[in-house]
Amino acid sequence: MNAVLRELVERGGGLVTRAVAEQVVPEWTLRRACGSGDLVRVLPEVFVAAHLLRDRPEQRIGPAAIGRLDPAVGVRAAQAWADGRGALSHLSALAAWGLRRPRAGDLLHLSASAGAGIRSRPGVAVHRRQGLLLAPPHVVVRRGLSVTRLEQALVDSWPMLPPGERRAPVIRAVNDRLTTPERLVEALGAAPKLRDRAALRTLLARLGEGCRSPLEIWGHEQVFTGRGMPAFRRQARVRVGRRTMYLDLFAERERVNIELDGATTHGDPRQREIDLRRDALLATVGIVVVRFAHRRLVHETDEVRRETLAILARRATATG
Incomplete structure (x- = not known):
């Protein structure tokens, strides 16, 4: 050369x-x-x-030359080709936001205005969006890349992901305070024909109610709502001395905190010690902590519900 x-x-x-x-x-x-x-x-x-270019078949090579590149190089190539006429969007934007791991051979997604003058190519899908401006608030620069705003990327990507993988990026984005359920609801309102829109709307409702994990959503929908259950405060903020804690489900009148322990916490001695210290600190202000493991929540739903109602009834009598 x-x-x-x-x-x-x-x-x-x-x-x-x-x-x-x-x-x-x-x-x-x-x-x-x-x-x-x-x-x-x-x-x-x-x-x-x-x-x-990667030529080994085990690396999930796509048919297009751009699909044979490391994802980071492929993204730069797509942006160079767009030359300011499009921004990373959909699943490619999720990767740029750090909410999805890109893989070699993935189709790259760009959004462009109706008259941008670029069209889809092998390995690159161009989505035309009426009224799109390649500037804030429609498009932002993240890690040197022009990407659609996070709320738009999450809504656009929802039907593209396998059903079992859809909720994780949304939950993580809210937990990491990159966005809010309210902003996502607003973005969803502009997509009335989105496939499986109802499921995303339900997820956003649960996040708006304070659920912060798939397990909490399960508990909300299957266990801790309905007849006899109080209106739990979800992710209730409690300060004890100099420490601030957030409680999964807090029955304020009964002073009971229901904690939902995920499958990964079971058997972790260090996490167990942290939980015990936290529970003891809450006890100093009269809050009883009740913990339910992932296995029981999923496989012993009726029994967990009965135990919860019995504990709440006993506490209501004791504090009344």
Whole structure:
């Protein structure tokens, strides 16, 4: 490869566009580098160093050249091709927001305005959106990449994910305080025809009520609602001395805190010690902590419900 072109490619992290290359070398130099196999065209006007392409079948290679790149390089190639006319969106935006692990061979997603002048290519899906502005609040820059705002990315990605994987990015985004259930509800309101929209609406309602994990949602829907159950405060904030704690389900009148222990906490001595210290601290202000393990919540639902009602009744009598 021509030395000047090689330096240009190296400065670009293995990637160069025709517009940039032809500012310093003649067009035939770029054509010769492709002919010799040093560079590979992965998108119109976008070229990468050939050694960056993965050829091992176990790495889930897609049919398009861009799908044979490391995901980070593929994203840069797509952005270079879009050249300010589109932003990462849908599942690609989720990866940029850190809510999904990208994999080699994944289809890349860009959103563009109706008249942007770019269209889908092998390995890249372009979604046209009426009224899209490639500027805040529609699009933001994250880690140097132009991406659709998080709420839009989560709503757009919902029907694309397998049903068992849909809730995790939404729950994590809320738990990490990247967004709120209210902002997501607003974004969902602009997508009346979204596939499986009702399931996302229900999830957002549960998050709005204070649920912060799949287990808490299960408990809310299957165990701790209905006849006889109080209106629990979810993720209730309690301060004891200098420490602030958040309680899974707090029956304020009875001073009972129901804690839902996930499957991963079972058998962890360190977590057990943390829980015991926390429970003892709550006891100093008259709050009784009742813990239910994941197994019991899922497999002994009726018994857990009966025990909870009995504890609440006893506490109501004692505190009354």
